[in-house]
Amino acid sequence: MTVHADPQAGQAVKAADRAHVFHSWSAQGLIDPLAVAGAEGSYFWDYDGNRYLDFSSQLVNTNIGHQHPKVVAAIQEQAGRLCTIAPGFAVDVRAEAARLVAERTPGDLDKIFFTNGGAEAVENAVRMARLHTGRPKVMSAYRSYHGATSTAINLTGDPRRWASDSAAAGVVHFWGPFLYRSSFHAETEAQECERALAHLEQTIAFEGPQTIAAIILETIVGTAGVLVPPPGYLAGVREICDKYGIVFILDEVMAGFGRTGTWFAADLFDVTPDLLTFAKGVNSGYVPLGGVAISAKIAADFETKPYPGGLTYSGHPLACASAVATINAMAEEGIVENAARIGEDVLGPGLRDLAERHPSVGEVRGMGVFWALDLVRNKETREPLVPYNAAGEANAPMAEFAAACKKRGLWPFVNMNRTHVVPACTIGEAEAKDGLAALDAALAVADAHCA
Structure with missing residues (x-):
């Protein structure tokens, strides 16, 4: 260069x-x-x-x-062919981007709702969880970041939330595992895992399980410190969610698409959420793009009734072209x-x-x-x-x-x-x-x- x-x-x-x-x-x-x-x-x-x-x-x-030359070329080619089209149409590059993402997500997360970035992905995942359960509250961890839009910033567990925290967004925070600075006086990873799960379940009990729509976690916490959960923790959260009928959302906006040496960080823990949010690495930020990968159970809610949400630029052709090129290059190279x-x-x-x-x-x-x-x-x-x-x-x-x-x-x-x-x-x-x-x-x- x-x-x-x-x-x-x-x-x-x-x-x-x-x-x-x-x-x-x-x-x-x-x-x-x-x-x-x-x-x-x-x-x-x-x-x-x-x-x-x-x-x-x-x-x-x-x-x-x-x-990356392949991604730059794909954006240029798509711009010459079809710069934009409304999200209500079926478009080859949008469908292919969705297929490539769904091919790599864990479990049955085979439906993809495209957004412009990670915060909008979180907003829509929470909306889907609330509609699916009919419950108002969402639980998220301190030491987290989920975005800067209205719900996402209230979910965030770092100081960027403070200036915008309305205390009326239906958010309940709890402590996640972090052995180096343990909130549970743990001395081993096994203790940290056990005590963090007990704390989470106790918080659910005191909030009322019937009021909680979702728990959202970064699979590996990103901005707040690259906090890798101890073995068994995410599986334990999955079990708690199943026990109380709570939707489990994994935020893979930062950890996804190769960052951890796997396509998704969830692959490292053998856990499948109900909803998975992504952005950033899906096309390396070349054109704004994010999304929600949706399980069959939640997607079924909207087979015969409309999903009450959308974005003008959902699945924008230039963004999707860059995602297709990025995912293919990552696989081929x-x-x-x-x-x-x-x-x-x-x-x-x-x-x-x-x-x-x-x-x-x-x-x-x-x-x-x-x-x-x-x-x-x-x-x-x-x-x-x-x-x-x-x-x-x-x-x-x-x-x-x-x-x-x-x-x-x-x-x-x-x-x-x-x-x-x-x-x-x-x-x-x-x-x-x-x-x-x-x-x-x-x-x-x-x-x-x-x-």
Whole structure:
């Protein structure tokens, strides 16, 4: 790839952005967004000629890497043939995208409702669950993220919810398993699993099982820390849902489509939900697309009565064309298998080696190309490197760490006291090792804050 510097063009882009673009999750006057000139594979670059190894996959969505030629060509071809058509029509590319997704989802999740992204997928999954059960409440975990639309943000279990939490969305939060920072005083994975399931069932009992439509969980929690559930937990939730007639929703928006070294994270736990939400990796974010995979039982509810929901751009042809090309390329090029191998042979061992050598690394969690380093001030006490939801000066250690990564040509995914290692599923061994070397150097900055 050729990177050309053009600072003047970059300044013009930055000026136009600052004049007119309103950025998400930001205090508009306090941000300084990087002007990006281009991207390819595992890298993107700015107008000053600085190239960055993308260890964030942007928002953990460019699973197939930047500018994959087969996906770009598919979008171009579809644009020349049929740019858009209303969702009520049968279209070849929409049907093929649905078939390819359904072919890979677990169990009988064979009907696909397309949305524009993950939050809308969650909104519609919850709507389906409420209509199916006739019940109002939905349960979700603290340490979760499900999107920023009305219901999805109330389901979310991190501080982004607080400003929009109406306390009237019918949401009940509970604690999920997380042994490293256990809410249940557990000492083993088996204890954590048992106690987390007991806590969930007790919460259901006190809320009234007959009032609960659904439980929604990220199969592997993403933004809140790449939290891999202990063996038996998801199967236990499935049993609890069956016991009380509750719909089980798995949110695979971040974990799906190769991120864990499998097509879906649910494959790792041998569990089938009633509804499964997806987005991001289905087409690497090249064109906005998400969806809900629906079980036969719930799909049957709408055989003779209309489903009361829809979107103008549901199953948009350009988005579906990019999904078809992405899924086919992932299958033909062994991209899911590559993610598994890189995780097993390179990232896992490399990150555990960093944990051995750096006092700031408290725990390493993950699989495939889906990892997190829990950064701490003290390994014994497990005090986080920065306080929960830290901002400003309190967040300085993490800001310094992120700056050190970027200085070394690595673009990190940093959230609270964690850095997530989430490169493209297509990343090569040499690139992954380059990223680990940059992390190694940057962690010295975090080490300086350790007790």
